[in-house]
Amino acid sequence: MAGTNRTGEIMRGGPAIILVEPQLGENIGMVARAMANFGLSDLRLVNPRDGWPNERAVAAASRADHVIEAARLFDTIEEAAADLTFLLATTARARDSHKTVLGPRDAAAALRARIDVGQGAGILFGRERTGLENHEVDLADTIVTFPVNPAFASLNLAQAVLLMSYEWMNTTGETAPRFQAPEQVPAEKDELYRLFDHLEGALDKANYFHPPAKREAMIHILRGMLTRPGFSEGEVRTLRGVVRTFERSMGRAGAEE
Amino acid sequence: MAGTNRTGEIMRGGPAIILVEPQLGENIGMVARAMANFGLSDLRLVNPRDGWPNERAVAAASRADHVIEAARLFDTIEEAAADLTFLLATTARARDSHKTVLGPRDAAAALRARIDVGQGAGILFGRERTGLENHEVDLADTIVTFPVNPAFASLNLAQAVLLMSYEWMNTTGETAPRFQAPEQVPAEKDELYRLFDHLEGALDKANYFHPPAKREAMIHILRGMLTRPGFSEGEVRTLRGVVRTFERSMGRAGAEE
Numbered sequence: 001m002a003g004t005n006r007t008g009e010i011m012r013g014g015p016a017i018i019l020v021e022p023q024l025g026e027n028i029g030m031v032a033r034a035m036a037n038f039g040l041s042d043l044r045l046v047n048p049r050d051g052w053p054n055e056r057a058v059a060a061a062s063r064a065d066h067v068i069e070a071a072r073l074f075d076t077i078e079e080a081a082a083d084l085t086f087l088l089a090t091t092a093r094a095r096d097s098h099k100t101v102l103g104p105r106d107a108a109a110a111l112r113a114r115i116d117v118g119q120g121a122g123i124l125f126g127r128e129r130t131g132l133e134n135h136e137v138d139l140a141d142t143i144v145t146f147p148v149n150p151a152f153a154s155l156n157l158a159q160a161v162l163l164m165s166y167e168w169m170n171t172t173g174e175t176a177p178r179f180q181a182p183e184q185v186p187a188e189k190d191e192l193y194r195l196f197d198h199l200e201g202a203l204d205k206a207n208y209f210h211p212p213a214k215r216e217a218m219i220h221i222l223r224g225m226l227t228r229p230g231f232s233e234g235e236v237r238t239l240r241g242v243v244r245t246f247e248r249s250m251g252r253a254g255a256e257e
Numbered sequence: 258m259a260g261t262n263r264t265g266e267i268m269r270g271g272p273a274i275i276l277v278e279p280q281l282g283e284n285i286g287m288v289a290r291a292m293a294n295f296g297l298s299d300l301r302l303v304n305p306r307d308g309w310p311n312e313r314a315v316a317a318a319s320r321a322d323h324v325i326e327a328a329r330l331f332d333t334i335e336e337a338a339a340d341l342t343f344l345l346a347t348t349a350r351a352r353d354s355h356k357t358v359l360g361p362r363d364a365a366a367a368l369r370a371r372i373d374v375g376q377g378a379g380i381l382f383g384r385e386r387t388g389l390e391n392h393e394v395d396l397a398d399t400i401v402t403f404p405v406n407p408a409f410a411s412l413n414l415a416q417a418v419l420l421m422s423y424e425w426m427n428t429t430g431e432t433a434p435r436f437q438a439p440e441q442v443p444a445e446k447d448e449l450y451r452l453f454d455h456l457e458g459a460l461d462k463a464n465y466f467h468p469p470a471k472r473e474a475m476i477h478i479l480r481g482m483l484t485r486p487g488f489s490e491g492e493v494r495t496l497r498g499v500v501r502t503f504e505r506s507m508g509r510a511g512a513e514e
Binding site: 033034036037038039062063064098103104105146147148149152153154155159162163166169170199202203205206207208218221222225228229231234235238239241242245246248249250 | 290291293294295296319320321360361362403404405406409410411412416419420423426427456459460462463464465475478479481482485486488489491492495496498499502503505506507
């Protein structure tokens with residue numbers, strides 16, 4: 001608008017691109033360019049290896065410096081995704097996960113459906129070498145994978161962001177039917193992650209995780225169950241009420257033991 | 258074939274990628290990788306600036322050396338496209354041309370239609386800096402352009418090839434993700450209903466439903482949450498374990514009260 005907005009008014013409001021522990025500044029810059037090409041601007045960085053700001057990222061971003069300058073830094077995925085209601089995780093390989101797996105096109109449609117009704121949505125991208133860890137994928141609702149040749153799958157970080165950004169752009173002005181917005185207000189990730197902590201803390205107190213070696217696997221199962229349904233705000237509140245109730249009952253036990 | 262074909266038999270027969278006077282060997286290597294990612298293998302070079310073969314291209318191609326090694330060199334576009342029946346020209350800007358202009362997706366469908374009936378088809382990509390000249394575009398049947406943000410259009414050569422290769426892959430009909438979430442045995446309703454009873458019983462003991470008049474509405478919410486995700490048998494067992502754990506903790510409270 002009025003020539004001051006380089007990305008153009010129509011280009012605002014796309015999904016957040018969340019890079020988890022990106023290693024090379026150059027790649028962050030290339031990601032910014034890929035985003036700018038397709039009108040995305042919300043870049044979030046979780047613990048970039050070489051710190052932030054990063055000169056190499058700025059250099060590689062070239063004219064996409066508006067994306068780099070607006071990038072926000074976070075310590076954890078939980079914080080980076082706190083205000084979102086829908087979170088995708090990009091992965092290159094099969095996971096021991098029961099989440100829905102979408103291709104980029106369907107993933108973009110799913111993002112569009114949320115964003116069009118004013119909800120925040122984003123996509124997690126893992127480290128250049130090793131991608132996302134399982135416990136990080138657990139924090140997302142749905143998995144995106146790219147239809148690459150299984151015998152030669154070497155998409156780099158910026159290319160993966162490029163494809164998702166391209167598919168996002170393809171959803172603009174799409175005439176295809178969009179799925180109905182849920183009537184319920186979906187929970188923001190922050191609320192969901194606090195539920196994780198609350199439940200797991202209560203289960204710790206109740207000695208649920210034993211033997212301790214199984215703790216991680218059990219948490220993986222529980223978080224998989226809690227991310228899949230896309231719980232609403234009210235539902236997360238209800239679940240926290242359930243956990244609180246049990247805690248209180250146990251607390252009486254603890255107090256009197 | 259017989260394990261020697263790294264890209265796999267299913268991946269053969271895609272369109273030719275024709276680079277017109279590419280300038281940097283690195284970019285040719287990156288193009289080869291983008292092609293290999295999506296199963297393309299027919300790379301044709303028209304007068305690469307730094308000659309051919311090119312060490313930097315080989316280095317940048319990394320494991321896509323099968324594409325680089327099979328690349329063919331031509332003096333003119335006419336020769337490079339001689340055996341094709343359908344030729345697309347990629348351009349970034351509007352042309353004084355009356356050719357059809359397609360987006361990448363429709364362009365890939367047009368390629369597929371020819372290739373599926375045994376015709377040769379290909380895509381022209383211009384020089385990194387200046388693209389294709391008008392007289393070169395004239396040699397093609399149809400124009401492809403990318404839906405980039407007009408205010409920030411900086412797709413590089415390898416990215417343009419990546420997007421076309423990706424869209425080619427999308428036409429293979431394998432739009433479904435290439436891995437499926439592991440099969441889960443869905444819970445039978447009986448198991449689910451026993452979970453309802455178990456949870457609600459535990460919540461009764463913990464005095465969750467108060468005032469009692471709200472009990473019915475609260476159960477309605479809880480059951481709605483537990484039916485929506487389509488939990489598996491194992492997941493229902495996990496939830497029962499959670500409830501049992503809390504019960505046991507409360508039981509200790511009760512026993513000692």
